[in-house]
Amino acid sequence: MNIGFIGTGSMGSTLVEALADSGALSPEQMIITNRTYAKAERLAARYPGMQAVRSNTEAAAGCGLIFLCIKPLEFKTVIDEIRASLQPEQVIISITSPVLLAHLEEWLPCKVAKVIPSITNRVWSGASLCIYGTRIEPADMHTIEDLMSHISSPLRIEERYTRVVSDLSSCGPAFMAFLLQQFIEAAADETGIDRDNASRLAANMLLGTGLLLTEGGMTTEDLQQRVAVPGGITDAALKLLRVELDDVFRRVIRTTHAKFQEDLEKVDQSFTVKR
Template sequence: MGGAMLAGWLAGGIAPESFTVVDPYLAEAPAGVTLLREAPADAAPFDVVLLGFKPQQLADSAAPIVPLVSEGTVLLSVLAGVDLETLRRLFPAARAIVRVMPNLAAAMGKSPIGLVGEGDAASRAEVDGLMAPLGQAEWLTGEDRMDLVTALAGSGPAFVYRMIDALASGAAELGLPRDQADRLALAMVEGAAALAAASPNSPGELADRVASPGGTTRAGLDVLDAEGRIAALMTDTLRAARDRSAEMTREARARG
């Protein structure tokens, strides 16, 4: 995820020389970006530090980063299920701590981004500026909403990919060659999403616009909508992801 954000920042015109990546395993960093295998022991604190490792690594990986975070540092975390309280306990000096929930489309400047954090208006404006090249950022009114936004914005692409795959599988099952079904399903979703993004109408309205009375689309929508199937499936999917995020938050707190 950190690599996708870095790609988005570089594509947005930020100089590669302004980034330092600390990663013990990453094969290489983009040209001009400094890649270190461990946090530098003697470096001055950074203006912005982004935590991008796995949530389960936080307790072990935080210590070498603590000296890089001072009263002048904005600490950003993309770690799912790690709350502000846990981050503040580990990084007491930070000027501001902000949880950021993007997805991999940040590399193309197309990510939804949920934000929640502490800090003054100046810190928030700084974070808004940093997020601008990555996609559409929105501040959440409470941290309790971050679990759900993690499910929707963070995990959401996987749910959509599963649906594209299911559409192609269904078309293959019904007779199309699989590779052709894959191409047509993907092109259809790309076009439908672009159209919806550019339209003043809601996706719900657009679905009804595609459906001619008594036509093919209505026959298909009737299957999706029967007994609230699609709505219940999506709600259950988001609920499971949201609840796992809440559970991870409790686990991270217990790890300290």
């Protein structure tokens, strides 16, 4: 089965690279396009057999799955371009959270789904969020999840939880990287430790922590209790963090949800036009 990718920006190219490098797809199965054709052409050149095409219609034609890796406000334009060439058995997959399944099902004659990837999928790790429209059949779900299982742990969710689950799986790596950066810079500034060494230590610490919380079977509470001796150094630092951070992540979630609602309203307006 051929699979099309419309959009090879940051997340689109990450998805293409991960699926090709993991062996989930052979380059010959992949047809890609981008608004700037040269960008798609450069990506395809790295994977002999991968086909870069100049139009969205070419990328969609004859493909069993078509990933739309584009910005929310570009969806209506792209859908208008490809709609007439789509067949009922094809599956359009959005990787963009503010575009609802209802938007897609109203305007498309085929099956629709959403798969929200994560930057961690680039190293065949993390989750991918799978959300399905009403026309999707069990065989389609199996095909999509089997594909994504090569680079992630596919997780079926209800669409109403898209934002908060995306905060954890897709935005989370950036949030954790920001906190780790602050930790590294503070260590270097306060003690003079070499920043490269501090970065390597911190990155490996984060990797090991993730493994303890997954393969090691620990909870976040277990891990803190195992490391922090009551009255010890770690315990003193954790008390400071509890005071200083307090409700910061509640405010982070409120911020992402507010921006999501703003984007959703704009997307809704872009789809609210006469047929």
